[in-house]
Amino acid sequence: MTADLLIRNARPLGGPATDLLIRAGRIVERAPGLSAPGVPVEDAAGKLALPGFVEAHTHLDKTLLGMGWHPHGAGPRIIDKIDHERALKGPLDIDRVAFPQSGLLRRPGTLELMDRALAMGVEVVGGLDPCAIDRDPKAHLDAVFALSQKHGRPIDIHLHEPGEMGAFSLELIFERIRALGLHGQVTVSHAFCLGAPDRDLVDPLIAQLAELDVAIMTTGPAARPAPPVARLLAAGIRVCSGSDGIRDTWSPYGNGDMLERAMFVGLRNNFRRDEDVALAFHTCTRGGADVMRIDGYGLEPGCAADLLIVPGETVTDAVVSRPMDRVVVKRGAVVARGGTCTRLVA
C-alpha cells in the first residue's frame, strides 16, 4: 500500500525548487540535491508540487459520469478479488456519510437504515434540511444527534435552507452542540443562509460557528447565496469544499476535479488577488484535511506522500489554468499521469 519515490526539482506550492524523498509512503526529506540509490525517480522539471486534493462532499453513489470498460483483472480465488478491489481503491481514502437524501422522518425505515449503516462502520452521521424537507426540525435534529451520540460519530448536515429559515435551523444545531458538548464534531454543508446579504442575520451565526468549532462546506455555487469564505476563515472557522453531485440526475455539471472546484470557489467569492485565490485553493486541500481530521497532511517531512505535480508558475496559475498534465502520487506511488491511471496501489 506504500512506496518509495524521489521527486526531483518540484516547487512546493510555487516556492523554490527542491527534492522530496518518500519512503514507505511518507515524505522523509525535503531539500535540494537529494540522492537515494535504488529509489525510483520522478523528475518534476520545475513544476508545482501541490498537496493531495481533499474532496469533502460528494454524492459518488449517484454519479452517472461515464467510465471506460473495466477489464476483469482479478485472479480466480475470492481473496484475489478482495485484493484486486482493495488495490483499485488505493488511490483514494474515503469517509462515508449515512445521509438521508429523501428525508429522515418522512420516509419510514430511513432512521433504522442509518442506524445499521453506522453500526457497520460508516464514518459520519448525515442530516438534511430539518425544516424544508423533513418539516419537523426538532425531531429531525434530535434523531441526528442521537445517532451521533449512540455511535460516537461526527455529523454532516446538508443545509440548503436560505435566509431566516436556515438561520433558525443553524440555531437549533448550535443549541444541541452546546448541550451535548459536541464542539468540533459538526459540519454544515452548503449553508446558503450564510450568504444572505443581511450582516445582522449572518454575523452572529458566524460568531457561533467559531465558538462551537462548526465547519462549513461550500461548493462555490454560482446561482445560490454562498457562505463568505474569506470572512469564515478570518473568524477561524474550518472551511472545506467538494463537488456535491457529479453529473447526476440532479444536475448535468461536474467532473470531480478539485482544482476546477477551487476555481469555482474563487469565482463565487470574487477572489482575484493571489492571496485570495489561495483561500479558495485552501478549501480544496488543507481546509478539507482540517474538516475531515486527516493526520499527516501536507508537503513537509513526516507527511503522508499524497501529492500532485502540476504545471504552473504559482498556485493561482494552477487554479485558473487547471492543466490536465498532472502526476498524482498516492502514498509515494505514481497512480495517474495526464488524467489516466498508471498503476494500482497494492
Added chain:
Amino acid sequence: MTADLLIRNARPLGGPATDLLIRAGRIVERAPGLSAPGVPVEDAAGKLALPGFVEAHTHLDKTLLGMGWHPHGAGPRIIDKIDHERALKGPLDIDRVAFPQSGLLRRPGTLELMDRALAMGVEVVGGLDPCAIDRDPKAHLDAVFALSQKHGRPIDIHLHEPGEMGAFSLELIFERIRALGLHGQVTVSHAFCLGAPDRDLVDPLIAQLAELDVAIMTTGPAARPAPPVARLLAAGIRVCSGSDGIRDTWSPYGNGDMLERAMFVGLRNNFRRDEDVALAFHTCTRGGADVMRIDGYGLEPGCAADLLIVPGETVTDAVVSRPMDRVVVKRGAVVARGGTCTRLVA
C-alpha cells in the same frame, strides 16, 4: 480565404448523423452519403457539429494569456508582412469597440481618440458606467450617442452599475434610443441591475429592452447579480455572452473558451434541464450572431462554413464536458485540431 471540405458523419447540434459539403467556404449541401470527388474529407465519426462560437465581449487588448513563440514566417516585402498578418487573423472575424475603459469625460482627450478611432473604421461606439465612473450620466450618454450618430455606428455600453443606479442609467439610455430612433442599435453589457431581486424594478426594464430591441451581454458572473437569461430570451430580447477579461490585470481567470463560457452562463442561471442548458449555449453561438448581426450564420445550406466538430452525445454533454478534442473549421478550412492551430487561412 475560403476552402472546400466534405465533412462526413457529423451530428449537427446532436441530431441525426449527416454529411456537410462546403464549397468556397459556404455550406452548400447537408445530407447523408454525399460524394464530392477531389474535395478533402473530414470524418467526424459521429461527433457533434456545432456552429462557430461567437465571442461577443472581450478585452483582447488587455489579455496576458501566455502565447508560445511566434516564428517570423513572413517574406521580405511589406506586402508579405501584411499578407502574413491577414492570414494569421483569418480564423477570426473581429468587430472592434472604441471603448473608454478609464472613463470618457474624466480622462481628457478620450472623446477625441474615440472619434478618430471611429473615423478610422472601428465598428462600435463604447460607453462605460455613466454614473459610477464618469459621474455625469447625461453628458456621458449624450457624447456616446452623438458619436454613434456622427459615424453611423451601433453602441455597446458596459454597465456594471447595480440596482437602482443601473436602472436609472438604463432609463437614460432608453430615452435616447427613443428620441433618436436607434431601435436595435444598442447593446448593454453586464447589466448587473437586471439581476436585482426586485421584480418591480426589473420587469419594466425588461419590457423596454424588448420594445426598443436592446441586446444584453452577460458573462454569467458568479459573484455579481446577473441578467436572467431565460426571462430575457422569453421576452424576445437578443442575448449574447463573452469572456470579458481573459487573465488580465483585473482578474486571473479566463481562457477564452466559449464552450466553457456556456457552462458558466448555465451555472449562473441554474440551467440544468437540457432545454435550459441549450439557452446558455445559444448565448455563445446564435445569440451572439443575432447581436453582432452576423449574416449566414448556422449549419444550414447557404451558411458560412464556420463550425466545430466536438465529441459528445448532445449539446448539453458538450457544454458540461468541454472536451478539448475539437476540430475547428473556418470558411471550410480546418484551422485547429485538439487546441492547436493546424494551418493558416490564406
